[in-house]
Amino acid sequence: MPRQPAKSKPAKNSESASRGQGGELQQQAGGTHPVLTTQQGIAVPDNQNSLRSTPRGPTLLEDFILREKITHFDHERIPERVVHARGSGAHGFFELTHSLAEHTTAKVLSEKGLRVPVFCRFSTVAGGAGSVDTPRDVRGFAVKFYTPEGNWDLVGNNIPVFFIQDAMKFPDLVHAVKMEPDRAFPQAASAHDTFWDFISLMPESMHMVMWIMSDRTIPRSLRMIEGFGVHSFRLVNAQGKSTFVKFHWRPVLGLQSTVWDEAVKLQAADNDFHRRDLFESISAGNFPAWDLAVQLFSEEEADAFDFDHLDATKLVPEELVPLQVIGRMTLDRWPDNFFAETEQVAFCPANVPPGIDFSNDPLLQGRLFSYLDTQLSRLGSANFTQIPINAPQCPFAHNQRDGHMQMQRPKGRVAYEPSSLQADSPRASAATGMRHFAEAPDDGVKGRVRAESFADHFSQARMFFQSQGHIEQAHMASALVFELSKVETPAVREAVVGQLQHIDKGLAERVAKGLGMAKLPAPPPAAQPAKEMPVSPALRLIDRMKPTLAGRCIGLLVADGSNAESIAKIRKAVEAAGATLKVVAPKIQVQLSDGSTLAADGQLAGTPSVLFDAVASVIPLEQGSLLSHEAAAVDWFRDAFGHLKAIAACKGTRQILSAGGIEPDAGVFTPDQIAEFLKAAQTRQWVREPKLRSLA
Numbered sequence: 001m002p003r004q005p006a007k008s009k010p011a012k013n014s015e016s017a018s019r020g021q022g023g024e025l026q027q028q029a030g031g032t033h034p035v036l037t038t039q040q041g042i043a044v045p046d047n048q049n050s051l052r053s054t055p056r057g058p059t060l061l062e063d064f065i066l067r068e069k070i071t072h073f074d075h076e077r078i079p080e081r082v083v084h085a086r087g088s089g090a091h092g093f094f095e096l097t098h099s100l101a102e103h104t105t106a107k108v109l110s111e112k113g114l115r116v117p118v119f120c121r122f123s124t125v126a127g128g129a130g131s132v133d134t135p136r137d138v139r140g141f142a143v144k145f146y147t148p149e150g151n152w153d154l155v156g157n158n159i160p161v162f163f164i165q166d167a168m169k170f171p172d173l174v175h176a177v178k179m180e181p182d183r184a185f186p187q188a189a190s191a192h193d194t195f196w197d198f199i200s201l202m203p204e205s206m207h208m209v210m211w212i213m214s215d216r217t218i219p220r221s222l223r224m225i226e227g228f229g230v231h232s233f234r235l236v237n238a239q240g241k242s243t244f245v246k247f248h249w250r251p252v253l254g255l256q257s258t259v260w261d262e263a264v265k266l267q268a269a270d271n272d273f274h275r276r277d278l279f280e281s282i283s284a285g286n287f288p289a290w291d292l293a294v295q296l297f298s299e300e301e302a303d304a305f306d307f308d309h310l311d312a313t314k315l316v317p318e319e320l321v322p323l324q325v326i327g328r329m330t331l332d333r334w335p336d337n338f339f340a341e342t343e344q345v346a347f348c349p350a351n352v353p354p355g356i357d358f359s360n361d362p363l364l365q366g367r368l369f370s371y372l373d374t375q376l377s378r379l380g381s382a383n384f385t386q387i388p389i390n391a392p393q394c395p396f397a398h399n400q401r402d403g404h405m406q407m408q409r410p411k412g413r414v415a416y417e418p419s420s421l422q423a424d425s426p427r428a429s430a431a432t433g434m435r436h437f438a439e440a441p442d443d444g445v446k447g448r449v450r451a452e453s454f455a456d457h458f459s460q461a462r463m464f465f466q467s468q469g470h471i472e473q474a475h476m477a478s479a480l481v482f483e484l485s486k487v488e489t490p491a492v493r494e495a496v497v498g499q500l501q502h503i504d505k506g507l508a509e510r511v512a513k514g515l516g517m518a519k520l521p522a523p524p525p526a527a528q529p530a531k532e533m534p535v536s537p538a539l540r541l542i543d544r545m546k547p548t549l550a551g552r553c554i555g556l557l558v559a560d561g562s563n564a565e566s567i568a569k570i571r572k573a574v575e576a577a578g579a580t581l582k583v584v585a586p587k588i589q590v591q592l593s594d595g596s597t598l599a600a601d602g603q604l605a606g607t608p609s610v611l612f613d614a615v616a617s618v619i620p621l622e623q624g625s626l627l628s629h630e631a632a633a634v635d636w637f638r639d640a641f642g643h644l645k646a647i648a649a650c651k652g653t654r655q656i657l658s659a660g661g662i663e664p665d666a667g668v669f670t671p672d673q674i675a676e677f678l679k680a681a682q683t684r685q686w687v688r689e690p691k692l693r694s695l696a
């Protein structure tokens, strides 16, 4: 690799300095690099020095090379997304394995075996583009399918319900959750007054609140989250018959979450934890994949539900309408350029191919407007569909012309219709065009109304809470205590606990106790009391984590003198189990027992154990004794233990464990119990938790 000159030195003569350095770079490049030019294609003679009147004199306005470079730089940023600003994306493909031809004409859902390219962007909601990857937050899960009939955008989240029922409330919700406008904090956090104030006054949000207080919002990896289209959509077949559909993405690696203390520490350990994880797994050829499943139901079946499926705060329990897997998405290519692709990608729920149609969900209806509008402001031109990441990959033809940044050069005289002057001008097609479901209007009257069927705010919130196992319930109660403890206004805390009483009195009592409330605040009036619904085990998280090490990462702590053979043995076993091994050491180069040098993947001080799913160590006795006085080493094990991870600790490590006050339990193994360690590493050591921290 040619070295770049660090800094230009003052020269006696500006011309010779400029030539000298430019020439030097060209020479070092060995002639293999293209010549650097301006945007106009003019070759740049010197990329180090601006054009000066004399070596120590003022810079000349004439320097068009400098002006062009700085001007472009000044305009490099575009407005970040108002929500979901922080995201990571990847390319891949979707393959249909089961045809829904009976229900839809959309090729992407009916031509079994059809493979279409996709671009998928995951995101957090509240933080800015430069915020961290691991706050407690909903994850966006947006997929653009480049289908043979135009782009289909399934713009969902990793939670199947939403906070609000009507798009009218979206700006209020977002203003409440984002950093408070006077102080500009907290960034990327819901634990503050304005969010909980809004929530306490919007009982319809209570179901979603139960989900965001669960461990779903602190995922271990983007590769291990579910995705949901949230709304009911319609599928429309060749006869114009409609079937309601809910879309679900199921991760092949199974669900996996962190524990809260770990998520908090991850924010310090690696701001880009999820982005890096996605990048590294795709780069290593471990392509993440999700099954696409659907729930299908008719209008009559929907009428029989005891909730309104057009209300986005409701889910359709799997026990009521089972899921059918119809295809798989695999992400196998990282974008070439983050800005061009991940930043400029423009999703819109209104992008559907013929055969998919909308329902009357009032949240969805508002979204159909919002996204196009936001893209115009973000991308600055009605021609944003010409940006390669947004362009359809099927033939297209229209009469839209001109505008900022027009990239196409349409030929001919005709840009209107009807026309008779040009044989190849585009015409609408009733046969292949978008066919909207011919829905008969209901017999209500026009008005700003909320349907009576949307009035039940608590039954599904209660069903979700009661469906969870006791560990998950304790995590939810503790998350509520954590969040509300950050709320400064006592009346807001009380109002939220009042609402919780409508969901589950026991939960309200636990949270009230955790907040040190002397008595339980009275519940506010409810539009409707919660009904008892059957629990839905499918909504649990811990039970649904897959007992596998595939896609997981084991951290191995070594030091000078570590036994090379033991390291090799552990690596082999870890890799055979489908996991990745990363070596951590006090220094990034270590001398092993056999005299060989090992390059560590991370230095101990900057590579805490929160980055791994389980930890092991091979440390000679004398190094163990030194490290037992090293806070980073003690914390490494104390955190791994506290985050309920399996630990394989050699003799040398036992000294570090006792310095950390760790009493080895059934989740702590010796290096010769590697098989047992790897089995335990497939999950967290949940039984350990009550001994370590008091949960609400």
Ligand code: HDD
Residues within 6 Å of the ligand: 081, 082, 083, 084, 087, 121, 122, 123, 139, 140, 141, 142, 155, 156, 157, 161, 162, 166, 167, 168, 170, 229, 230, 231, 312, 345, 346, 347, 363, 364, 366, 367, 370, 371, 372, 374, 375
């Ligand atoms: Fe939204 C972005 C998901 C309701 C308005 N939304 C956005 C993204 C996701 C979602 C994943 C990021 C897409 C990307 O990666 O670029 N939004 C949802 C879900 C919702 C939802 C699952 C409810 C079910 N959104 C919603 C409503 C409105 C918006 C009700 C407005 C009425 N959403 C937007 C937006 C964004 C957006 C302002 C910001 C940036 C963008 O669109 O491109 O238009």
